[in-house]
Amino acid sequence: MNPPSQSGIPNRCTLVNILGTSVKPGERHVLDLQVARLYTRTSVEIPVVVQRGVEEGPVLLLLAGVHGDEVNGIDTVRRVLDELRERPLVQGTLVAIPVLNVFGFLAMKRELPDGRDLNRFFPGAANGSLASRLAHALVTEVLPAVDVVIDLHSGADQRYNHPHLRYTELDAASLRIAEIFDPPLILPSPIRQRSIRAHMNQQGRSYVLFEGGKARSIDEDSIREAHRGITRVMEHLGLWSGNSDTTRGASYLTGSKWVRSPMAGLFHPIMEGGSKVEKGMVLGLVADPYGDQRKHVKAPFTGQIIGVNTSPVVNQGDALFHLGLM
């Protein structure tokens, strides 16, 4: 383990080697992560932007598009890269992968062409499925050089997520990054086997996952929150100079549960993401199309709404509100 930097996050930036390229202080490279050749004989390369500051410091990876249709994260990384032109790095290294699942991004789908969710195939294998190969390439060519990962996501189709950050449960270093990020909500996340989180945790590196908005849709609030949080982390790690804006203080949630639909019908949410609700409060309404029957959806406990189903019609038992425990 390398000695901790001033920020308290270990760094291994003395030699930044990514994708077989030694990146020297002050250099910027756009490298290609080569994954596969398609049946059209088109080779697929995933651009990886590496910008190193003039001084030594931690290596931060901004990762987006693990799910190809989650465009908010992709646009967030784009904005940070755009800003880098005007605001050069001081120390450390920024690695940015705006679109990891390029296949899904082209098709505006969450999964890879074979229907697999990339985030269930880590650390992957060199001779495995497309998902497994892509995971393996990231794990062997990029992640060994990285100290901290900020992975940007949105809710799945028809699920709006209020901007929040998920840190790895029981991992103090990830929690510290979440505190610096200062999102509206902070939620502990258990380790799911074969995810990027599981791999980073096993390697003793920090990993946080931002969630905001929903798939296939640009949500300015979520992008602004993600951009603000990334800026704060970059300033704290010394990648950018300058003092961060005032900490607002996030709501710390201890866990979460889904509130499900009591019947099939048309769904009208009443409360929105981020709302604090008391036990028994009406969150929404489900009604049949014939005007005969309608039911209130009530909060089973006092908490704060993390996510809302935006589908106009739902089936009995469908997840409607993702409610955080305070």
Ligand SMILES: [Zn+2]
């Ligand atoms: Zn996602």
